[in-house]
Amino acid sequence: MVVTAVATIALGFFTWVLARETKRLSRATAQAHVVATLEPNRWSLMHVDLIVTNTGNAAAHDVAVAFSPEFERDGHKDKGRPLRHVSILKPGQSMSSYVGDYKGFHGKTFEVSTSWKHHPREQKRQSLSYELSMGDYNGYGHLGARSPLIQMAEQLKKLREDWQWVARGSHKIKTDTYSSDDREKERKRYEAMRRSETKPPRKPRKPKGDGGVQE
Incomplete structure (x- = not known):
């Protein structure tokens, strides 16, 4: 009887550990990953689009995008920059907006910061920061x-x-x-x-x- 009870307790403990690790692994593999880029417009290389993409395999909620130095659409401060906040981005979803002529971005380098929530009710935010150089498009053409x-x-x-x-x-x-x-x-x-x-x-x-x- 004692051996059976000990075996039952041990089995229950290992089952709990396995369930917890499985949940943690599932949560780790199902993650959103939001990036923001400035790319030549697909119709005209003389214009630039701001593209925000969720490259992860989970939805991103309450997405915030920041650039340093900040820029405005078409160089007009009264218009403001689009796509500062996005309520939700599904896995693989992209949102794009025209932001101006290429000459206004030529040779510039930006510090890009994106942040988002895994669940809309969570307080903790995931974040990503990186450098974006428009010099990558020097001599670019198709x-x-x-x-x-x-x-x-x-x-x-x-x-x-x-x-x-x-x-x-x-x-x-x-x-x-x-x-x-x-x-x-x-x-x-x-x-x-x-x-x-x-x-x-x-x-x-x-x-x-x-x-x-x-x-």
């Missing part, structure tokens, strides 16, 4: 559209612009028409070919005999 969607959008835009000129009558559409007269001529030509193919071949003409000279 050939053609940066994505197939942008390429499709550009082609549709060009097609719409070309069609507007046609709709206004500024451009004329060149077409090759095939009328009923053309079909009738084609039919007669086809019948003539069939008749020539079915007509029996002509018999070869017999050569005329040479007149002999009588002695």
